Amino acid sequence: MASATRPATVRERVADADRSVGRLLLVAAGALFWGWLVASWVNRWLGGVLVPVGQPLIPAGAVETAFAAIPGFAAYAADAAFVVELTPELSRGTWLTVVITAVSLVLGFFIAVPLAVTRVYGRFSAWLSLAYTELLRGTPLLAQLFVLYYGLNLASYVPGAFSGVFARDVVWVAILGFTLNGAAYQAEYIRGALESVEEGQITAGRAIGLSKLETIYYVVLPQGLRYAIPSWTNEFVYLIKYSSLAAFITVPELYYRADQIASETFRYTLIFVVTGVTYLALVLTASKLMERVEERVSIPGLGADSEE
């Protein structure tokens, strides 16, 4: 008897293998990246428990020797060692990049939701919200950062409770800038998602005696925010990359440190390739993370599911 399932064609099997090998490589690369990053951070916070602060986790010399020993890799031994030398500085910068992005994104979200809700359901407030969104989306982010930093000199007004959290108070200025700007973009995405919630949902909420605000909170937002996840992920990704603009107001994040090392060593290509790969790893992590979140909160018949 022939088996019920047709044996996979060679091409299908290769594609499957490709996919699983690709997946494995991606997971391995991710583990290496985050392992290295977190270990570097912990080492620094704990005052050098693994290696002296400022030293790479693995001695550059050892990496150079190892590369030299592998046939075909000898030519890259010096470059590999150089990259390893950079990791303490770059991982420090990456820490700020991650923190600035994450904090700004979360704070921005809590501003974006009311902005989006007032845009869709408000009257006068809708107009205010529109003005805010258009102003922040219509002017260059870098200019906004300059206004906050050079124009308003906010770095010298950081409240006591926040001052000293980061080595430099200017980090708060960057967070403020990205929060205010990101909120405008997030609000646009969330607004679009709220508008796609069916009118009948609101009618039904009102009909059981929920107030307008309660209906928005208990009915519209739980649906709209789910719809918003994919486009919201874009904003997450943009913010990771745009956070590099903080370098221009002297925040020592990833781009800032890369630029500094490059101008000292003149090895621009190598340094920015490594920096670019680091941003790429952060971006991939973010989109994978959001894919997970989307899966976790998905509801049959809502959003992507309903397009079946």
Next chain:
Amino acid sequence: MSDDDFLRVTDVSKWYGDEKVLEDVSFEMDRGDVTVLIGPSGSGKSTMLRCVNRLAEAQEGSILLDGEEVLSPDLDVDELRREVGMVFQGFNLFAHLTAVGNVALGPRRVLGLSETAARERAEEQLERVGLADQLDSYPAELSGGQQQRVGIARALAMEPKLMLFDEPTSALDPELIGEVLEVMHGLVEEGMTMLVVTHEMSFAREVADEIVFLDDGRVVERGPPEQLFDRPEEERTGRFLERIASHD
């Protein structure tokens, strides 16, 4: 017309912009009555229902519910809606909530019941409409008939004194209509006061105390089903009934 009518609609008129969609509509119901609104598409049936729970605002006339003026600007609209349940043609179930979640939301957030008490009440109501085995299903996982029964349970969970049904079976495949009508029959037997828009004429004939025929925003004719269906006084009523009958 007695003074103790439970619902008394008097000369209600409503405009959408320049368009007059209800014109001096009047009818009344006693407690426990079933009144069925019929009429062609666009005649204002839905609008009339929605004026009763203030989802639409009538500009003229009076709607007294249990002695209280529904159209009064001082009325607490959310309070009114707590007491008037509504069932929609398109079900309008909360898409992100399970059957229990749909039914429990009102008791929890509007009536202020505890999480457990709200869930218990929701389970009772879902049992009442025959859905004890679908408590945790999402709307998209239910058939149309099941969804509409959840919709009815959601309204009942607020323990309303009046139920409004806006074409509750119109969106259903023919084989699913029966289960919803059966639930509605049950409510009639329990003595629920119901104002129903429907094209299910046999249902109307069976349960209605009065049929109100609306056309072009006006009450053309009203009366008990035997009279209105079998001996309509107005020519328009007869023509409408013939048209409906030929669709069945």
